[in-house]
Amino acid sequence: MSPATRPTTHRRLHLNAFLMNAGHHDAAWRHPRTQPERVTDLRYFQQLAQTAERGRLDSIFFADGLALWGKVRHNALGGFEPLTLLSALATVTEHIGLIATVSTTFNEPFHTARKFASLDHISGGRAGWNIVTSGTVNEARNFGQDQHLEHRLRYERAREFVEVVTKLWDSWEDDAILLDRERGVYADTDRVREIGHRGAYFGVQGPLNVPRSPQGHPLLVQAGSSEDGREFAAEYAEAVFTAQQTLADAQSFYKDLKSRLAQHGRSEEDLKVLPGICPVIGSTEAEARALDHELTELQVPEYGLAQLSGMLGTDLTGLPLDGPLPELPEERDINGNKSRFTLVAELARRDGLTLRQLIARLGGGRGHRVVVGTPEQIADQLQEWFTQGAADGFNIMPPHLPGGLEDFVDHVVPVLQRRGLFRTEYTGRTLREHYGLPRPANRLTATASGTTGAA
Amino acid sequence: MSPATRPTTHRRLHLNAFLMNAGHHDAAWRHPRTQPERVTDLRYFQQLAQTAERGRLDSIFFADGLALWGKVRHNALGGFEPLTLLSALATVTEHIGLIATVSTTFNEPFHTARKFASLDHISGGRAGWNIVTSGTVNEARNFGQDQHLEHRLRYERAREFVEVVTKLWDSWEDDAILLDRERGVYADTDRVREIGHRGAYFGVQGPLNVPRSPQGHPLLVQAGSSEDGREFAAEYAEAVFTAQQTLADAQSFYKDLKSRLAQHGRSEEDLKVLPGICPVIGSTEAEARALDHELTELQVPEYGLAQLSGMLGTDLTGLPLDGPLPELPEERDINGNKSRFTLVAELARRDGLTLRQLIARLGGGRGHRVVVGTPEQIADQLQEWFTQGAADGFNIMPPHLPGGLEDFVDHVVPVLQRRGLFRTEYTGRTLREHYGLPRPANRLTATASGTTGAA
Ligand SMILES: Cc1cc2nc3c(=O)[nH]c(=O)nc-3n(C[C@H](O)[C@H](O)[C@H](O)COP(=O)(O)O)c2cc1C
Numbered sequence A, B: 001m002s003p004a005t006r007p008t009t010h011r012r013l014h015l016n017a018f019l020m021n022a023g024h025h026d027a028a029w030r031h032p033r034t035q036p037e038r039v040t041d042l043r044y045f046q047q048l049a050q051t052a053e054r055g056r057l058d059s060i061f062f063a064d065g066l067a068l069w070g071k072v073r074h075n076a077l078g079g080f081e082p083l084t085l086l087s088a089l090a091t092v093t094e095h096i097g098l099i100a101t102v103s104t105t106f107n108e109p110f111h112t113a114r115k116f117a118s119l120d121h122i123s124g125g126r127a128g129w130n131i132v133t134s135g136t137v138n139e140a141r142n143f144g145q146d147q148h149l150e151h152r153l154r155y156e157r158a159r160e161f162v163e164v165v166t167k168l169w170d171s172w173e174d175d176a177i178l179l180d181r182e183r184g185v186y187a188d189t190d191r192v193r194e195i196g197h198r199g200a201y202f203g204v205q206g207p208l209n210v211p212r213s214p215q216g217h218p219l220l221v222q223a224g225s226s227e228d229g230r231e232f233a234a235e236y237a238e239a240v241f242t243a244q245q246t247l248a249d250a251q252s253f254y255k256d257l258k259s260r261l262a263q264h265g266r267s268e269e270d271l272k273v274l275p276g277i278c279p280v281i282g283s284t285e286a287e288a289r290a291l292d293h294e295l296t297e298l299q300v301p302e303y304g305l306a307q308l309s310g311m312l313g314t315d316l317t318g319l320p321l322d323g324p325l326p327e328l329p330e331e332r333d334i335n336g337n338k339s340r341f342t343l344v345a346e347l348a349r350r351d352g353l354t355l356r357q358l359i360a361r362l363g364g365g366r367g368h369r370v371v372v373g374t375p376e377q378i379a380d381q382l383q384e385w386f387t388q389g390a391a392d393g394f395n396i397m398p399p400h401l402p403g404g405l406e407d408f409v410d411h412v413v414p415v416l417q418r419r420g421l422f423r424t425e426y427t428g429r430t431l432r433e434h435y436g437l438p439r440p441a442n443r444l445t446a447t448a449s450g451t452t453g454a455a
């Protein structure tokens, strides 16, 4: 590739590979191109991570839930805990970022800070944390609670949780380890601080028992899109995953989120917006459509109905598949994923879908945008959103794995590279460097030495 | 080696490598043979794991605490969270078992079950859990508590914790995954069960969101030696780490623990007793003694005093190093590590040690037995304890790393192999197979089908 086609001055997009079981389509595991027998086989995920790295993607990402649903009857669910898995993937990759989901509702900040700091050391600065508040009562029931904590309180807890975790990450100064064998002084304990946190949800004395990690703070990722979710993101998140169906919606989300940053003393570059996209790729448009159709044909309606019931907070079992949706609650009455509820309800309303049609539409991306086409067509869509103020990059959700990721890396990435929209080589070593985000200063040091005015 | 020297019928001993920072000696990090700058370097631990595997050891093990002590001023403390680390070690080893410490006092059974099940899948059946109740108020302070839960209650919580975890591991039958693409049935949900646990400490609905793992249950290891600790071990543990100073004490502990098994319907073979030993190895006895002396000379007295204060539940700061110990409390008043308190107090009393002498004696093994000598002499000691009813194997605690482990593997292991006491090749693939322990039946299935009388 000639230098002329690789401009280095303009904005580049960011790509995250969202890896899941046999793929994102709910019928993927039934498709002959998938390998559902390998969803508890480490080699499977190592190969996926290596494929993503071959494509020079910024990161890979694993979602997480803390309960198993009855839906496992009809889908290849149930797999690895993400942090344990990512640690094993760190050893077979060199550059790609490793983002794990951990819920602030059912964990303790000390453990969470420590595990991410460990992964950041293990991976040489490639750890990222997708901060979620968890959306279902099934999860609460695995942690001694009959009710799920209220949406607003979950975000309140999440705020305090992140405050504690970042303080723990800062509890060692970068140069606290002196390693003075002669004098017998390993660490300068004046540079290792207790955090003495006492709040509404947590009491954590500190310091952390892991030295400050390569990135200082592992990358903070978030994916809530409700009002509370956006406020949280504006304050803490450095990358945001979001489900958006139309360019207009994505633009308005993008603009809204970016406009909230200033009030937290942050600039627009400090947060990257990554809408999800499920690319159904064919070498011709007809081939892509055929694949999409094939996957839809493999859907198990009971599965789709159960998933839809969860998303809409409404039991749909027994309703005629070819009929319309029943009356739905309001977003304010949803204690799960509020923004997804609204997205799905609007999608059904807007396009006048029957239950069966809605299930088909949600099959590939559970509400994320599905784009069916050739590599060029998919690249066009990404380029449009990227250049039209709707995205800083994308959360790539292959409908089937490993093939859907391979197709993306081998056929879509080169188009983006040719257009100068995507890196052809890694230029950084850490996840922060890939996303163009700075290594955070140590807030505790700053406070102690009075050099910044951070309140 | 001729077949005659490799009898396969008699008892073989088991060896676990207890890996820690720059080594177990508290001055190891100051010794020129160690690499304290690498305690947050994954490659360092990968090499240690590979060395242990080269020696055909049964397992490697990482201890864990949930707080950092001021002692980091004088020792290379603060490193990786063990499960995150072991997952990254699983990928560069093939046979060796991987034992991580997780506290039942500051964790949730759902997370713990899941992480170990994940590691067991990732490693192909090599995960083990060292179940601890945590011994210090510093740890409680990182989890919102000002007081440390009382010793007896910690074990009560540990019991319920292990019950829940093992039920979660059994919540999927081994053959629950049907993977019937044709019919669209991934898992037989009749073979994936809720556990519906509601107890004094935990409420966990289940099922786990990870299929049953290669070992069924990751190996259960424990290291408490108080009365409550022994009762707990007799009921649940399959391998027990213990600190014993004399053959007589080790024999009495061994006999006592084995005698408690029958009342839980278990046989003596179901639990392996592994006393700790810190081998200070030299090619001559004089060389070994010189190394021991060298390490003692490198000790920082403040560090030893702080550690001793913790073990004895008594603040010793300011006391003359060359004077005797002050009046000590009784074991019943110790809310930390009861058995270690008694061991150390007795050691000092028995040998009439000054504080400085006691600190020197505890330098290598913190109360574990230190054996100084040639490879033959060390093998003799292991053989004696193994054949005289004091041990089923040993927890090897190299005073310095990586050299102390290499010396053990290269010089002591071959002696044990020549004597027919230790394997020359791995014969199994899983940690359970190395320790000669069966894969547990699924208790939930048994109960459901009424085929066993398990109460
Ligand atoms: C791409 C993406 C990935 C997500 N991954 C998870 C996840 O792994 N676990 C989870 O509990 N929620 C996950 N969520 C849900 C969000 O964290 C959040 O709970 C949800 O968007 C609802 O937030 P809201 O109520 O603020 O809209 C994800 C959302 C998106 C868009």
Ligand SMILES: Cc1cc2nc3c(=O)[nH]c(=O)nc-3n(C[C@H](O)[C@H](O)[C@H](O)COP(=O)(O)O)c2cc1C
Pocket: B062, B063, B064, B065, B101, B131, B132, B133, B134, B135, B222, B223, B224, B225, B226, B227, B228, B229, B230, B241, B242, B243, B276, B336, B337, B338, B339, B340, B395
């Ligand atoms: C070899 C060995 C390793 C241990 N590792 C840990 C550990 O990693 N974390 C911990 O909190 N306690 C650890 N302990 C302490 C024991 O788990 C237990 O708390 C201690 O022996 C006190 O139990 P007791 O009061 O029943 O005697 C260890 C003990 C031994 C002998």
